[in-house]
Every structure is written in C-alpha cells, then in structure tokens.
Amino acid sequence: xxxxxxxxxxxxxxxxxxxxxxxxxDSHLSVNGKWLTTGxxxxxxxxxxxRAAKRARGKPAAVEELNAFFxxxxxxxxxxxxxxxxxxxxxxxxxxxxxKNYFHFVRETFAILSLIxxxxxxxxRIVIVAKDRDVPxxxxxxxxxxxxxxxxxxxxxxxxxxxxxxxxAYYSDTSYVHDRGNWIDGxxxxxxxxxxxxxxxxxxxxIYLNSFQRSLRTLREAAFKRIEGMSFDYLPKRFxxxxxxxxxxxxxxxxEGQILRQLAPLGFRQILFEDLSPLEQVGIMRDADMxxxxxxxxxxxxxxxxxxxxxxxxxxxxxxxxxxxxxxxxVHVSRADYTVAVADFPEEFGTSIPPMRGHGIYSVRMSEAAxxxxxxxxxxx
Numbered sequence: 001x002x003x004x005x006x007x008x009x010x011x012x013x014x015x016x017x018x019x020x021x022x023x024x025x026d027s028h029l030s031v032n033g034k035w036l037t038t039g040x041x042x043x044x045x046x047x048x049x050x051r052a053a054k055r056a057r058g059k060p061a062a063v064e065e066l067n068a069f070f071x072x073x074x075x076x077x078x079x080x081x082x083x084x085x086x087x088x089x090x091x092x093x094x095x096x097x098x099x100k101n102y103f104h105f106v107r108e109t110f111a112i113l114s115l116i117x118x119x120x121x122x123x124x125r126i127v128i129v130a131k132d133r134d135v136p137x138x139x140x141x142x143x144x145x146x147x148x149x150x151x152x153x154x155x156x157x158x159x160x161x162x163x164x165x166x167x168x169a170y171y172s173d174t175s176y177v178h179d180r181g182n183w184i185d186g187x188x189x190x191x192x193x194x195x196x197x198x199x200x201x202x203x204x205x206x207i208y209l210n211s212f213q214r215s216l217r218t219l220r221e222a223a224f225k226r227i228e229g230m231s232f233d234y235l236p237k238r239f240x241x242x243x244x245x246x247x248x249x250x251x252x253x254x255x256e257g258q259i260l261r262q263l264a265p266l267g268f269r270q271i272l273f274e275d276l277s278p279l280e281q282v283g284i285m286r287d288a289d290m291x292x293x294x295x296x297x298x299x300x301x302x303x304x305x306x307x308x309x310x311x312x313x314x315x316x317x318x319x320x321x322x323x324x325x326x327x328x329x330x331v332h333v334s335r336a337d338y339t340v341a342v343a344d345f346p347e348e349f350g351t352s353i354p355p356m357r358g359h360g361i362y363s364v365r366m367s368e369a370a371x372x373x374x375x376x377x378x379x380x381x
Contacts, residue, residue: 017170039171043204232283241293
C-alpha cells in the first residue's frame, strides 16, 4: 500500500459552475461536446477508458495514453471564467449513477444538496438525472429530513438528458494532477509514480483513498445541525449492524448468530440502519462508541461518526484489494478510528481463493478463531 497513500488526507474543492450544452449520458457528463474527467462521473469515465484500453492494447499502452492525456492537459491549464450574471432561472443538474444504492446516493447526490443549500439567489429546479425510474423511499426520507427546504424543488429525469445552460457541481479532484503549479509540497511521497506525474489506471481510486470532497463535510455539518439538541440515549453506543437481504442480494455474514452471542457480553446490540429514521442514523453514529459490521453500504454512515468512535469492517481479501477506497472519504471527514479486517471467504471455497472479478462481492465468513480475534481486539480498546 506504500504506493497508494499520501502523507495526509486532504479536502478537495467542489463548487457550483455554470455550463452550456450539458449532456448526461451513460453516467458521464459532457460540456460543449467534451467529457468531464472530474468528480464521480469523471472517475467512471477514466475507469471505462482505462479498462477498454487495457483490453484492446494492454496495460502499458493504457498507462501511456493516460499519461499523455494528463501531460497535454497540464500544458493547457487555464483559469475558468467567473460567472457574474444571475443564476435564478437555471436548473442545478446532478448526475446520479444509482439512486438505489445508499453509498452512491450519499456520496454523489445527497452531498451536493448541501452545496445547493448554500447558494444565494438560486430559485431553479434541482434535476437529478438517473437511470432509475422510481425514486426509493429512503432517498425521499433522507432529503426530507436534512434538506426539507429543497424537497419540493427536486425532479428526477431519466438519462440521457440535455441542457442548454445549467449549474453543475464542479470537482477539483483529478484536475489536481495536471495543475502542477498548485501542488501541495510533500503531499504525494517521492517514492510514488504520481509524484513525477506518472498517472496509472487507478488514479481516481487513489484520490478517493486519500481525500474527501468538501460537499461531504458540508453534508455532515447540515445533518448535525438538524439533530442539534436532540437526545438519542435510547439507541446503543455499541452496536453490530445487520442488513436486510434484498432479493437476489443476500450477503449476510455466515455464522452471524454466533458472532452476536459473543459480542453481547461486551455491550453490543444488533441494529439495522433501515429500521432507523434518517435523523436516528445520524444520531446513533454521532454518539457511537463502537460499530462493527461486514462490508456493505452501511459504512457510508461513518460520515456522521464522532471522532471518538471505533469502527471495524469485516471483509475479505477481495474487498480489501478492490474496495478499500469505497469508504475512506467518510472516515477522513469524521476522523473516527477505522479498522478493516480481512476475514474468510464463504465456506464453499475452503482454503482456495476464488476469482476476484466477474462475480460481485462475496459474503464474509468468520471462523471460531477469527471471532476470538475480533473479541480480543474489541477488549483491547
């Protein structure tokens, strides 16, 4: 991992920008016919281009092409013009890859509402462009709880969509790489290729691993403001998070009952985030002493954890290698103590390591020895 960590996590800027000839297609954004390579949509674009290049021409060629792109971008870096006209009649467009997934909803859609809430003189619609035709109830509930003043201005349109002129959230994440004149001294260690401007095919993941967007911090602040003065003493301070299995998506950890029986004497109670209201989810994390669970979207709520919280994620070699960057931004914001434990694959694989790609996320299994190690770790805190 030495080739992936920066010397410190950083907050990346994200703010409103006026754009013309905006197109939203296949979870990507283009402006005046050119694709944006910043933000979540840009990360997906760079990932798709990199994977396609590796399949067609091999990894060395893919890396060389990305390096050439960012090198050329560095030569053409210039300040963006400032918009000083009225924004009251413009729509604010948010591209949403997946409204049904809580993780994607919070990081890529919900957080942007906190920026919109700051905008003065904005009177237009908030247009969420998504492939989903139905807006899940949890999306509506979270918006109503944290941003009730924006609730009636939100409309959902199906991708693809076009806008002659609109506001979007503009991110400074991947653009940092080609803005060498404004680099932070010592942020990227000298032993990393990125310090020399060598961009690999995992650029967006490395940035996610080491940074958080300003919009996540402002979302946390907005949520805390909503629960100011509220007591959640009826909720546990130590808890194990279970998840209600969706149709065809049951990743419940094997021998969960045995784990719960051994955690109970340590003061743990079982909870399901989906059984708590949005404000209760914020409150239980703000006041938490310890949260333990297996890899899943519930770790998104680390965004609301207090700095005193200790959080343990049980995953597999697969999630440790491929999904470590998923929740890093949330814990960078909260500054909670976050431990990622590598547990076993499902029993059907025995001691073999199953294919890492092309299967989806495997469920987690904890042997008796692993459970004993987990209990020992908790007792050591």
